[in-house]
Amino acid sequence: MKQTYLVGGAVRDKQLGYPFHERDWVVVGATPETMQAEGFRQVGKDFPVFLHPTSGEEYALARTERKTAPGYGGFVFHTDPSITLEDDLIRRDLTINAMAETPEGTLVDPYGGQDDLRNKILRHVSSAFSEDPVRILRVARFAARYHHLGFHVAEETLSLMTDIVASGEASHLVAERVWKEMERALGEQSPDVFIRTLRDCNALAVIMPEIDDLFGVPQPPQHHPEIDTGEHALLSLCAARSMTTDSSCLFAALVHDLGKAATPSADWPKHHGHEALSLPLIEQFCRRLAVPKQHRELALAVARDHTNCHRAFELKASTVLQLLQRLDAFRRPEKLDQFLLCCQADARGRTGFEETDYPQAAYLKSAYLKCMDIQAKDVTAEGVKGKAIGERLAQKRIAAIKQLKQATI
Template sequence: MNYYLVGGAVRDKLLGYPFTERDWVVVGASPEQMLEAGFRPVGKDFPVFLHPQTGEEYALARTERKTAPGYGGFVFHTDSDITLEEDLRRRDLTINAMAEEPDGTLIDPYGGRDDLQQKLLRHVSDAFSEDPVRVLRVARFAARYHHLGFRVAPETMALMRSMVAAGEVAHLVAERVWKEMERALREASPDVFFLTLRECGALAVILPELEALFGVPQPPQHHPEIDCGLHALLSLTAARRLSDDSEVLLAALLHDLGKALTPADELPRHIAHEARSLPLVEQVCERLAIPKRHRELAIAVARDHTNCHRAFELKPATVLQLLQRLDVLRRPQKLQQFLLACTADARGRTGLEETPYPQAAYLQAACDCVAQVQPQALMAQGYEGAALGKALQQQRLQQLQELKLRYKDSTP
């Protein structure tokens, strides 16, 4: 029985990039031998075991055979005769197909170290084309290492295009798409994930609502970048500077989907694009099985980001309605997330990446004012039922009116 450190830990160790997980491959062992050594089985499709002390994953060396379209269409084979090189050959990228012996010796049969030095994301073999998830993984690695200068090798991009053309990407399972997308949103350059998918044609299959924004113009006086698709990615980039919360990042990305449906005779203006966006955001979230909390924030930002931008112009009653729609008294974190996404929208414009966004502080102050008005004090005065609700509303509106006056008086 021989075991080797493999995959991301080897890659990132050579790069000097931080990593937390370590995966191992075991060569020359059977499942029975692993159990006898105290390892705990966890794999369903192929034998994977947890180390009895460290809890790290140890997988038996394996090969695979394509039997059906999509991510799940594989038969895996494990045997004590399978070599380390055979196991590494089935991996996606050369930089992920390296191993390390217990003494630190590097095993690199497919040129992964050279590709690290050349900053290339290159597939190991033609077996890459059998698994459409690899298209998403390459795009995610491009997003992770873009700031280091990495790029997708031309031959790998060509292979990804052929996979899209062959319909492989259309067989991806929604949950797996979302898993890769959510991880990509938190990478250093999340916009590169979507640009890479767009370059190979996969974005039009996976996220056609976002693809449809590219080429749609906006008024240059408000959006110097003009293109709606570019604005969506700039907003995502701005959001990533502010947060690593995937709920905020997704909301920033999807907030303007309705602009793709603006009638041609109204362009470059986008009247009522907020209302047009809502069913599209719902459609994306439903199709990709995106969690409810992500969906709720994305809907809120798509619906009310314009109201947030115009916060100083809103009447107190409109501000209160906005806060009530966001359910800020029960869920104060949602307001913070909403304000981050709206700030990212304002800064997701060419040349305006550092623009101040005082609306966020104003709406946070409005939330604090509303929260100060509690029903207990009014109940002590004898209010109850409908009268209590009306009194709460009146006092909160009064607080918001006074806040608006304070902000007006403090403005030069």
């Protein structure tokens, strides 16, 4: 007999009293033909998933899976009407994700998910957890999502994650899937926990070695009381997250100092020239994980010019104009706002400086607005023509920035 159950995140978050926006369903005792006969539209290629004819919600036939090859895609799925709800739930990653609910609202919890919710534990359902390396990322993301509620990863689950990494399975992760999980994790309430969890199971060194390399690299304690560069990266990420959920900004805040890991150890704790050293590392990171263009461009801009932003009041007016031009601020003002937020996050991403003022942002924004008050038409009105228009426009904007600086400092 066909039976339908609400499953996954909606059940979990309903039990937690946590907001959720999507609902997924499992159908037991049905076939693709019976689903299609009821008006459902099949969309799954690897296994039968159907869209409800009116709600558009996803309904999946109960299924089992068998590992056949390394990596995320190395599975063969099987579905037929004899597969039970318990058979389907046991293949899921965590006990808190292996609960279901009947249409009448009765909870079905064969693997102790409710107890783990109550005890705030992220625990794997079965040994099948180790067959899918993506689950390392998912557990780290859930740890970031629920950390503020007191959740932690069970010791046995963290041990299993460590074993997965040691087996080499993490090396088979598909770049796009890694980025998808990372981007979602960056927007969670405690995004630093995502990175820390990956590091705890040794996955960070495999998946994101550029970030892992930052840990253990010292910085000058007078400027960075946290000393460790990896800790500074995570503090900067958290500072950015307190101001935005824009994943471009969050990614840039996390990777802005990658070049400090490339500083010769003989020069530690100083990091002269780390800005330029960061650029190829960011490019490498973004290529490997297929990071979107807008994220890469902002990360490069922040890495290249965050020190100039911190020194904004010391810069010549002409240098301020060049900075605004490099940021493409006159065509893309939103990029300037993102850049300034990231630089503020960098300044606040230091132990004891979490609430520090950052007047440089207001100054550079004012400089941009002063420049925008002067347009090419104002120059042509003076009779200037040809190539001289750009030169004269720059001169007038530099003069406006000089005047602003005198009034500000």
